[in-house]
Amino acid sequence: xxxxxxxxxxxxxxxxxxxxxxxxxxxxxxxxxxxxxxxxxxxxxxxxxxxxxxxxxxxxxxxxxxxxxxxxxxxxxxxxxxxxxxxxxxxxxxxxxxxxxxxxxxxxxxxxxxxxxxxxxxxxxxxxxxxxxxxxxxxxxxxxxxxxxxxxxxxxxxxxxxxxxxxxxxxxxxxxxxxxxxxxxxxxxxxxxxxxxx
DNA sequence: TCATTAATCGAAG
DNA sequence: CTTCGATTAATGA
Numbered sequence: 001x002x003x004x005x006x007x008x009x010x011x012x013x014x015x016x017x018x019x020x021x022x023x024x025x026x027x028x029x030x031x032x033x034x035x036x037x038x039x040x041x042x043x044x045x046x047x048x049x050x051x052x053x054x055x056x057x058x059x060x061x062x063x064x065x066x067x068x069x070x071x072x073x074x075x076x077x078x079x080x081x082x083x084x085x086x087x088x089x090x091x092x093x094x095x096x097x098x099x100x101x102x103x104x105x106x107x108x109x110x111x112x113x114x115x116x117x118x119x120x121x122x123x124x125x126x127x128x129x130x131x132x133x134x135x136x137x138x139x140x141x142x143x144x145x146x147x148x149x150x151x152x153x154x155x156x157x158x159x160x161x162x163x164x165x166x167x168x169x170x171x172x173x174x175x176x177x178x179x180x181x182x183x184x185x186x187x188x189x190x191x192x193x194x195x196x197x198x
Numbered sequence: 199t200c201a202t203t204a205a206t207c208g209a210a211g
Numbered sequence: 212c213t214t215c216g217a218t219t220a221a222t223g224a
Contacts, residue, residue, distance in 0.1 A: 045199080131212095133212080158204085161203095161204065161206090162204075162205065162206095163203095164206070171212080171213095172212075172213055172214080173206095174205095174206080174207085174212095174213080174214085175202090175212060175213075177205070177206065177207090178206095178207095179208095194205065194220090194221095196206085199222105199224100200221090200223105201222100201223085201224085202221100202222085202223085202224100203220100203221085203222085204214105204219100204220085204221080205218100205219080205220075205221095206217100206218080206219075206220095207216100207217085207218080207219100208215105208216095208217095209214100209215090209216095210213105210214085210215085211212100211213080211214080
């Protein structure tokens with residue numbers, strides 16, 4: 001979701017900036033705002049009973065988060081933390097809903113945005129249910145490539161650390177490293193200077 | 199050069 | 212597959 005800044009400001013949007021590693025909101029907090037990233041990266045995560053981190057999604061510039069909970073009265077099911085210094089525009093829930101009423105175009109766009117999230121969840125859920133680590137990673141890679149629509153073969157740069165990839169598919173870093181090496185041998189991906197090309 | 203963070207590796211469970 | 216321990220590479224103060 002990417003709403004025009006002027007529209008956000010006219011409905012009471014305010015600038016907020018966070019440092020790297022800072023938490024924007026935590027699990028169980030009440031969902032009270034719509035957040036749109038102006039600069040930086042944010043991860044949505046949670047921890048299992050053993051303290052192992054699971055990353056639900058990583059968002060960047062011009063993407064929004066926290067919005068899927070504004071339509072229902074629930075608490076956040078995960079945390080939002082900054083992976084880099086981040087600037088966001090924050091809009092209170094009621095102002096956001098009011099904005100949608102006055103700008104039907106964004107209301108429709110919001111549907112597309114939520115669909116995109118659902119699609120991502122479905123893809124990830126299916127690949128994660130696989131026992132094979134390469135299949136899990138392939139699901140993530142396929143989604144990323146389709147989302148950022150790269151046309152050429154093996155030239156799409158995956159801008160995630162191996163640790164982040166591991167936390168997105170529910171595996172350990174070492175397992176990801178070994179699986180990626182195997183995929184490289186099978187020519188499914190390319191690795192240059194530790195950078196992953198798919 | 200020292201410190202920090204990510205990536206790797208090998209061995210064992 | 213995960214866990215542990217140790218090493219190596221890259222980056223920045």
